[in-house]
Amino acid sequence: MKRKSKNQSKNKTLNFLRYLGPGLLVTVGFIDPGNWASNIAAGSGFGYELLWMVTLSTVMLIVLQHNAAHLGIATGLCLSEAASRYMPRLLKDLVLLTAMFAAVATAMAEILGGAIALQMLFHIPIRLGSILILVLVLFCAFTNAYKRIEKLIILFVSLIGFSFLFEVGIAKIDWGAAVVGWVKTSFPSGSMPVILSVLGAVVMPHNLFLHSEIIQSRQWNLEDSSVIEQQLKYEFKDTLFSMIIGWAINSAMILMAAATLYQGNGHSIDDIHLAGSMLTPLLGNAASIIFALALLLAGISSSITAGMAGGTIFSGIFNHSYDIHHKDTKRGVLITMVPAVLIILLIKSPFDGLIYSQMFLAIQLPITIFTQIYLTSSKKVMGKYANSKRLKIILFTIALIVTFLNICLFATGF
Numbered sequence: 001m002k003r004k005s006k007n008q009s010k011n012k013t014l015n016f017l018r019y020l021g022p023g024l025l026v027t028v029g030f031i032d033p034g035n036w037a038s039n040i041a042a043g044s045g046f047g048y049e050l051l052w053m054v055t056l057s058t059v060m061l062i063v064l065q066h067n068a069a070h071l072g073i074a075t076g077l078c079l080s081e082a083a084s085r086y087m088p089r090l091l092k093d094l095v096l097l098t099a100m101f102a103a104v105a106t107a108m109a110e111i112l113g114g115a116i117a118l119q120m121l122f123h124i125p126i127r128l129g130s131i132l133i134l135v136l137v138l139f140c141a142f143t144n145a146y147k148r149i150e151k152l153i154i155l156f157v158s159l160i161g162f163s164f165l166f167e168v169g170i171a172k173i174d175w176g177a178a179v180v181g182w183v184k185t186s187f188p189s190g191s192m193p194v195i196l197s198v199l200g201a202v203v204m205p206h207n208l209f210l211h212s213e214i215i216q217s218r219q220w221n222l223e224d225s226s227v228i229e230q231q232l233k234y235e236f237k238d239t240l241f242s243m244i245i246g247w248a249i250n251s252a253m254i255l256m257a258a259a260t261l262y263q264g265n266g267h268s269i270d271d272i273h274l275a276g277s278m279l280t281p282l283l284g285n286a287a288s289i290i291f292a293l294a295l296l297l298a299g300i301s302s303s304i305t306a307g308m309a310g311g312t313i314f315s316g317i318f319n320h321s322y323d324i325h326h327k328d329t330k331r332g333v334l335i336t337m338v339p340a341v342l343i344i345l346l347i348k349s350p351f352d353g354l355i356y357s358q359m360f361l362a363i364q365l366p367i368t369i370f371t372q373i374y375l376t377s378s379k380k381v382m383g384k385y386a387n388s389k390r391l392k393i394i395l396f397t398i399a400l401i402v403t404f405l406n407i408c409l410f411a412t413g414f
Helices: 002-019 022-031 033-046 051-075 079-086 089-122 126-143 146-170 175-183 192-202 205-216 225-261 272-317 327-346 350-376 379-385 389-412
Strands: none
Touching: 033 089, 033 192, 033 225, 033 272, 033 350, 051 079, 051 175, 051 192, 051 205, 051 225, 051 350, 051 379, 051 389, 079 089, 079 205, 079 272, 079 350, 079 379, 089 126, 089 205, 089 272, 089 327, 089 350, 126 272, 126 327, 146 225, 175 225, 192 225, 192 350, 192 389, 205 272, 205 350, 272 327, 272 350, 350 379, 350 389
């Protein structure tokens, strides 16, 4: 009996590891330039007061990412394809057009982060660095070269993310204030753009499209119902496990910014170069160089991911899935990446560009969420796997919270 019990436990672990992946890939997106900028702005400008936004955003993200994956598992369609197939054409075009704008905003932040890293490492001007990053990203996207180095990049960037977690253990953190900050909502004067940027950096619209695309590419919907239900169970564990790691890394960034950069005057730092100083206790004098290298790799990796999301959304407009060899996917990638660089050429403050790009993602987010709710609640789309009444209530609550925060942003001004 004991041997049988051990074998069952081992099989459960192996099954979980087998399904692990898409959630972790999305988690790496937490360690991107836009996310770093938002967390640094939150911690340096408002101390521990905005930690609640990380907690709330992560809870919402767990529900939304699982729901997006639910769509891919049950239907074999990504969010963009499902919208094209089951929504009125004009409404679908408006939704996916705004999603493309969100993908461009994401790509702009990621390319900009990579360009800032090139400036830190080699003193290359931001605008020239952005063009260099664009050329490299397009080469990787169109030749699949990225797949050869993807694991190394993810490993290095992840190590930097976990370095922040380690730093928290040796830094002088006011844990009493931190615990309060995690659970108590607070809206300090002038904080709404930063609150929305943290929301947009965690619950990124393009990741909802991308997660459903990654899941649907496995074509679990072609299996019998027992396999689909097993996949739904393990996918939720994958999402939950991965998002908790993401919450910890995001929190660690804000904690370190609050502990090392907060001045108590309500002014956030506007220079991401200073972020490297947060890692000095662990990495010593090499902290700035290692941080810049991590920022560069994160920028490249996340730019490629943003391009994939743009290709996914644009392909979905024409009712087919992501395929880099297909002309629509290639156009989607180009439509995402090229305008992103053109925007960088026009902006004056790189750090503000990072912050406001994430804020724009939060502004677009209600559109994506309501679209996702409509599709995953429809029995015509999902069959017997449509959202339950309880899940509908949870999803609508999330949508209303995000909408409310956007209203607050516009009511208080940017």
